[in-house]
Amino acid sequence: MQQTPYFIFKPKILTQNYLEFETLCQRHLKNFKICYSVKTNSSPEVIKTLNRLGSNFEVASLNEIKLVPKKFVVFNGPCKIEEELRIAIKNKFLINVDSKSELEKIAAILKGKPAEVSLRISLKDSKFGFDEAQLNSIIEYAKSGNIFITGIHFHSGTQVNLHEYKANLEKISIIVYFLEKKGIKLKYIDIGGGFPDKIQLKNLNLSLENYLSAINQHLNKFNVTIILEPGRNLVCDAFELITKVNVIKENFGRTYAILDVGINLLSKITLSAYKFTKINKQDKEINKQKKEYILAGPLLFSNDILGKFIGNLKEGDLIKIENIGAYCYNLAWDLSYNKPKIYIER
Ligand SMILES: Cc1ncc(COP(=O)(O)O)c(C=O)c1O
Structure with a gap:
C-alpha cells in the first residue's frame, strides 16, 4: 500500500473535461x-496532457512561462518584470497589459518598433487592469509609443454564477462597441x-453549456x-487526495478524526467544495449507528479543521x-509535512 497522503491524477478525466469544453466552444463560437x-x-x-489535446496556455509569471510549450501563450498579471516581458515579446505571447508602467516597459524594450498588445479592463474596483474611464487616454498613450491595442481582456472572477457572468458579458459588448466607434480593430x-x-x-443547477451559450449570445456578433x-x-475532478485517519479522539463532547492532511493541502481559499468518502468500507459496519466526526488535520493550528463526516471511522481508515x-x-x-507525491492513474 502506498504511503499516505498521496494525490491521484486522472488524465482520462482531464481529457474528457477538455474535450467537452472544446466541443461546446466549437458549437457556440466562430x-x-x-x-x-x-x-x-x-x-x-x-x-x-493538455498540450497533447491542443490546448494553449495562460501564464502569470516566469516560473509558469518556463513550464509551457511556446505556442500561443497569453501572459497575464499585474506585476510583470522586464525579463518576463522580453521573453513574451520574443516569443510573440499575447500580453494583456495591466498598467501604464507596463506599457512604458514594453515601449522601452521595443525602442520604437511597433507592437500589438491587449489591455486588461476591470469591470469593478480592483488592483487589476484599467478602469473604463482610462481607456481613451491609455489607447492614445500606447499609440504614441507605436503600440497598438488589438485585444481586450476581462476576468469575471471564479465560480461565477450565470447571472453575474451574463451581466459582465453585456458590459464587455458595450466596451467593444465603444472601441469600434473609436476605430480600434x-x-x-x-x-x-x-x-x-x-x-x-x-x-447552481447549471451546465457549462449555459456559459458558452451566453458568450455566443453576447460576443459572437x-x-x-x-x-x-x-x-x-478542467482540473477540479481530475485529482483526488488519499488520506488516512491516524487518530480518533474525544474531547468537549465531540469526536475528532485526525487525518494526515489538513489545511496544509486543503486550503479554504481554493473555493472548492471538497468531498470526503471512506474507501475501505466493511460490511459488518453497515448496521452500526452512524456518528458525527469532525475531520481535522495534523497541524498545530486550531483552525486546521476540514469538515464533518457522518458514519463510522476507526484509526487506519482511508478517506x-x-x-x-x-x-x-x-x-x-x-509545513511540518512534505508535499505529497502525485500518482498517475493509467
Ligand atoms: C486571469 C485569470 N484567468 C483565468 C483564471 C481561471 O479561472 P477559473 O479557474 O475560475 O476558470 C483565473 C483565476 O483566478 C484568472 O485570474
Whole structure:
C-alpha cells in the first residue's frame, strides 16, 4: 500500500473535461482559443496532457512561462518584470497589459518598433487592469509609443454564477462597441476564466453549456477570436487526495478524526467544495449507528479543521477526498509535512 497522503491524477478525466469544453466552444463560437490557466494546477503531467489535446496556455509569471510549450501563450498579471516581458515579446505571447508602467516597459524594450498588445479592463474596483474611464487616454498613450491595442481582456472572477457572468458579458459588448466607434480593430476578446467546477455547476443547477451559450449570445456578433482561460472546470475532478485517519479522539463532547492532511493541502481559499468518502468500507459496519466526526488535520493550528463526516471511522481508515484539482497542489504548504507525491492513474 502506498504511503499516505498521496494525490491521484486522472488524465482520462482531464481529457474528457477538455474535450467537452472544446466541443461546446466549437458549437457556440466562430473563432476561439482555449488557454488553460496554468496557476490552477501546474503539475507537468497536466500541462503535457493538455498540450497533447491542443490546448494553449495562460501564464502569470516566469516560473509558469518556463513550464509551457511556446505556442500561443497569453501572459497575464499585474506585476510583470522586464525579463518576463522580453521573453513574451520574443516569443510573440499575447500580453494583456495591466498598467501604464507596463506599457512604458514594453515601449522601452521595443525602442520604437511597433507592437500589438491587449489591455486588461476591470469591470469593478480592483488592483487589476484599467478602469473604463482610462481607456481613451491609455489607447492614445500606447499609440504614441507605436503600440497598438488589438485585444481586450476581462476576468469575471471564479465560480461565477450565470447571472453575474451574463451581466459582465453585456458590459464587455458595450466596451467593444465603444472601441469600434473609436476605430480600434480588435483581433481578440479574452474573457478569462470563471467557469465553475462540476460540483458548483450542480449546486447552481447549471451546465457549462449555459456559459458558452451566453458568450455566443453576447460576443459572437463581433468578428474576433474569443480567448477562454478555463482553470478549475478542467482540473477540479481530475485529482483526488488519499488520506488516512491516524487518530480518533474525544474531547468537549465531540469526536475528532485526525487525518494526515489538513489545511496544509486543503486550503479554504481554493473555493472548492471538497468531498470526503471512506474507501475501505466493511460490511459488518453497515448496521452500526452512524456518528458525527469532525475531520481535522495534523497541524498545530486550531483552525486546521476540514469538515464533518457522518458514519463510522476507526484509526487506519482511508478517506478519498475529491474535487481537489484546483490550487490544492500548487498552494500546498511545506509545513511540518512534505508535499505529497502525485500518482498517475493509467
Ligand atoms: C486571469 C485569470 N484567468 C483565468 C483564471 C481561471 O479561472 P477559473 O479557474 O475560475 O476558470 C483565473 C483565476 O483566478 C484568472 O485570474
